[in-house]
Amino acid sequence: MSKAINHINSTVVPLNLENVDTDQIIPARFLKATSREGFGENLFRDWRFENNDPAQPKKDFVLNNPIYAGKILVAAKNFGCGSSREHAAWAIKDYGFDVVVSSFFADIFKNNALNNFLVPVTVSEDFLQKIFTAVEKDPKTELAVSVEDQTIRILATGEQESFDINHYKKDCLLNGFDDIDYLLNMRDEITSYEKTRS
Amino acid sequence: MSKKTLFDKIWDTHVVKQIQDGPSVLYIDRHFIHEVTSPQAFKGLENRGLPVFRPGQVVATADHNVPTLHQELPIKEELSRLQVQTLKDNCAKFGIELYGLGHQYQGIVHVIGPELGVTQPGCTYVCGDSHTSTHGAFGSIAFGIGTSEVEMVLATQCLLQSKPKLMRISVDGQLGKGVTSKDIVLYILSQISASGATGYAVEFAGSAIRALSMEARMTICNMSIEMGARCGMIAPDETTFSYVKGRKFAPQGDDWDKKLAAWKQLFSDDDAVFDKEYNFKAEDIEPMITYGTNPGMGIGVTGHVPQLSEIDPRDKAAFEKSIHYMGLQAGENILGHPVDYVFIGSCTNSRIEDLRQVAAFVKGKQKAPSVTCWVVPGSKQVEAQAREEGIDKILEAAGFQLRQPGCSACLGMNEDKIPAGKYCISTSNRNFEGRQGPNARTMLASPLMAAAAAVTGKVCDVRELV
Numbered sequence: 001m002s003k004a005i006n007h008i009n010s011t012v013v014p015l016n017l018e019n020v021d022t023d024q025i026i027p028a029r030f031l032k033a034t035s036r037e038g039f040g041e042n043l044f045r046d047w048r049f050e051n052n053d054p055a056q057p058k059k060d061f062v063l064n065n066p067i068y069a070g071k072i073l074v075a076a077k078n079f080g081c082g083s084s085r086e087h088a089a090w091a092i093k094d095y096g097f098d099v100v101v102s103s104f105f106a107d108i109f110k111n112n113a114l115n116n117f118l119v120p121v122t123v124s125e126d127f128l129q130k131i132f133t134a135v136e137k138d139p140k141t142e143l144a145v146s147v148e149d150q151t152i153r154i155l156a157t158g159e160q161e162s163f164d165i166n167h168y169k170k171d172c173l174l175n176g177f178d179d180i181d182y183l184l185n186m187r188d189e190i191t192s193y194e195k196t197r198s
Numbered sequence: 199m200s201k202k203t204l205f206d207k208i209w210d211t212h213v214v215k216q217i218q219d220g221p222s223v224l225y226i227d228r229h230f231i232h233e234v235t236s237p238q239a240f241k242g243l244e245n246r247g248l249p250v251f252r253p254g255q256v257v258a259t260a261d262h263n264v265p266t267l268h269q270e271l272p273i274k275e276e277l278s279r280l281q282v283q284t285l286k287d288n289c290a291k292f293g294i295e296l297y298g299l300g301h302q303y304q305g306i307v308h309v310i311g312p313e314l315g316v317t318q319p320g321c322t323y324v325c326g327d328s329h330t331s332t333h334g335a336f337g338s339i340a341f342g343i344g345t346s347e348v349e350m351v352l353a354t355q356c357l358l359q360s361k362p363k364l365m366r367i368s369v370d371g372q373l374g375k376g377v378t379s380k381d382i383v384l385y386i387l388s389q390i391s392a393s394g395a396t397g398y399a400v401e402f403a404g405s406a407i408r409a410l411s412m413e414a415r416m417t418i419c420n421m422s423i424e425m426g427a428r429c430g431m432i433a434p435d436e437t438t439f440s441y442v443k444g445r446k447f448a449p450q451g452d453d454w455d456k457k458l459a460a461w462k463q464l465f466s467d468d469d470a471v472f473d474k475e476y477n478f479k480a481e482d483i484e485p486m487i488t489y490g491t492n493p494g495m496g497i498g499v500t501g502h503v504p505q506l507s508e509i510d511p512r513d514k515a516a517f518e519k520s521i522h523y524m525g526l527q528a529g530e531n532i533l534g535h536p537v538d539y540v541f542i543g544s545c546t547n548s549r550i551e552d553l554r555q556v557a558a559f560v561k562g563k564q565k566a567p568s569v570t571c572w573v574v575p576g577s578k579q580v581e582a583q584a585r586e587e588g589i590d591k592i593l594e595a596a597g598f599q600l601r602q603p604g605c606s607a608c609l610g611m612n613e614d615k616i617p618a619g620k621y622c623i624s625t626s627n628r629n630f631e632g633r634q635g636p637n638a639r640t641m642l643a644s645p646l647m648a649a650a651a652a653v654t655g656k657v658c659d660v661r662e663l664v
Contacts, residue, residue, distance in 0.1 A: 032277035034237035078393035086344030112344035168220025
C-alpha cells in the first residue's frame with residue numbers, strides 16, 4: 001500500500017492543551033517493544049485511562065468522548081515537545097490520525113511525523129482558535145487538508161489558511177518517498193565528501 | 199568578510215549537498231545508539247538488506263532500560279531483557295562497538311561520549327535521544343533524532359536537515375554562592391519558556407558560561423532541548439581542550455596539534471548576526487526549582503507558585519491543570535514543601551563533579567528519615583571514580599543509596615519509579631506528568647538543592663546551608 005498522502009477531509013479530535021509532550025503521547029514504559037506496530041492502543045495512555053487500566057476510561061478525556069472522532073488531531077501550541085521518541089508519531093498514526101494541527105510543533109516531533117506520513121500542519125494562533133471554536137459549536141465540523149495546495153479549510157465556514165512545507169518534503173508526502181531512499185542514492189557522493197575531509 | 203557564527207562554521211563544513219527548496223544532506227561524524235530507539239532502525243536495514251555504512255563511527259551502550267541494582271544478573275523483566283539483548287545482537291551482527299552492561303565503559307550515552315573523548319569540538323553528533331544536545335558543550339552540533347533518522351544515519355552516515363535559525367543566550371557576571379549551572383539553565387527556561395527556542399540552534403555565551411567547567415557546561419547544553427532548541431552549543435576554549443586531551447579517543451601527537459589549531463577557530467565572529475539574542479545577569483539567578491509540569495515552570499527557591507492573576511489568560515487552563523497535578527496552590531510558597539524522594543542522576547547531573555558536590559554537602563549529615571535518596575552515577579567510570587574518592591562511603595553513611603549506571607528514575611522506564619502522588623526533587627531534566635512514574639510529582643533542581651532537600655526533608659534554600 002502506498003504511503004502517499006494528499007487530501008484529507010475529516011472531522012477532528014480537539015485536544016486544547018499546550019505543550020503536549022511525547023511522554024504524554026506515549027509513556028516511556030511502553031517503549032520496550034522492538035517493532036513499530038501496535039503503539040496506538042497506548043496513545044495518551046495516562047490521560048486516557050484510570051489506574052493504568054484500559055477497562056477504566058477517563059470520561060473527561062477527549063479520545064473517550066464518542067462525540068469526537070476523525071483522522072485529524074488538533075492541539076494547542078508546542079505539540080510533541082520533549083523526548084525524541086518516534087514512538088509518539090507511530091502511536092498517533094497507528095491510532096488512525098493522518099494529520100496533526102497545531103500553532104507550532106517541536107522540531108524533532110515534526111520530523112518524526114513527516115517520516116511517518118503523519119502531516120504536521122502549522123496554523124496561526126488565530127486560525128487554531130477558529131478551529132477549536134467551530135468544533136466546540138459543532139463536533140461534526142469537518143476540516144479539509146490539502147498537502148498539494150498547502151491549505152487547511154474549515155468546511156462549514158469556508159475559512160482557510162495556507163501552511164508551509166518545503167518542496168522536497170511535499171514531494172515525498174505526495175509520492176510516498178522516504179528520506180532514506182534519497183540518501184541511499186547519494187552514497188557515492190557521500191563517499192567522495194568523506195575523502196575531502198580526511 | 200566572514201561574519202560566521204560558531205554554528206555556521208560547523209554546519210557549512212558538514213553539508214554534503216544542499217537540496218534546492220529543501221533540506222541539506224548533513225554529514226554525521228559520530229552516531230550514538232542505545233537499546234530503546236535503535237531496534238526498529240536495525241530491522242529496517244535488514245528489511246532492505248543493507249549493511250551499516252560506517253560501523254566505526256557508531257558507538258553503542260545500554261542505558262535507558264537497564265536496572266540500576268544487580269546489573270550482573272539477567273534482567274528480570276522480559277521485554278527489557280529482550281530489548282537489551284536485541285542491541286547486543288544487532289551490534290555483533292553489524293560490527294558496532296558496544297559498551298553494554300558489565301563493560302567498564304557502560305553508562306548513559308551522553309555521559310560516556312564526553313568521558314571517552316568521542317565528543318570533540320567541531321563535529322556533528324546525533325543519537326536517538328533528545329538530550330544529545332549535551333555534546334554541544336564541546337562546540338559541536340549535536341541533536342536528537344527519531345528512529346527513522348537513526349536508520350538513515352546507520353545506512354548512509356547522513357541526514358536530511360533544514361538549517362535552524364540562530365539564537366545566542368548570554369549570561370554575564372558571577373554566580374552567587376550555592377548557585378550552579380543547573381540553576382542557570384532552569385532560570386533561562388523560566389524566562390523564555392519551554393518553547394522559547396523552538397526552531398533555533400542556541401549558542402550559550404558570556405562570562406558566566408565561560409567560567410563553568412566542562413561538566414557544568416554539559417548540564418546547560420543538555421537542557422537546551424527543554425527550551426525546544428534544535429541544539430545547544432558553547433564555543434570551545436582552554437577548558438574544553440584540557441578536558442578532551444588524553445582521553446581514550448582524543449587525538450594524539452601530531453593529530454592533536456592539527457586538530458587543536460582547527461578547534462581554536464571555532465567561535466562566533468565578532469560581527470556575526472543571530473536571529474535572536476537574550477542577555478541575562480548571573481547575579482539575578484537564585485537556586486531554582488520547578489513547580490509545574492514542564493521545565494519552563496521554574497522559580498527561584500524563595501519565590502512562590504504564580505498567582506492566577508500573573509498568568510496569561512490563554513495559559514490559565516494549562517497552568518491550573520499543571521498545579522493540580524502537582525498538588526500545589528497558586529501563590530503558594532515553595533520553601534518548606536515536604537519531599538519524599540531525592541533522585542540524583544540522569545544525563546543532566548550524574549557526573550563526578552555532581553557526585554562530589556553532593557558528597558561534600560552531605561558529609562557528616564544524615565538524610566531525613568522520611569526521604570528515599572537514590573544516587574545513580576552516569577557511567578561505570580563515574581561509579582569507579584566515586585568509589586576511589588570514597589564518595590560511596592560518604593553517601594552510604596548519610597543514608598543515600600548509590601546505585602549502578604543508567605537513566606533510571608529520569609524517565610522511569612526500568613523499575614526505578616517514583617510512586618503516585620509522591621514528591622521527588624530530581625536533578626534530571628523533565629518534570630512532565632508521569633515522567634518518573636504514573637502520577638509522580640517531579641521538582642527539578644540542582645544536585646546541591648537536591649542534597650539539601652534530602653537532609654532537611656523539604657524544599658530549602660541551599661544558600662543558607664553552604
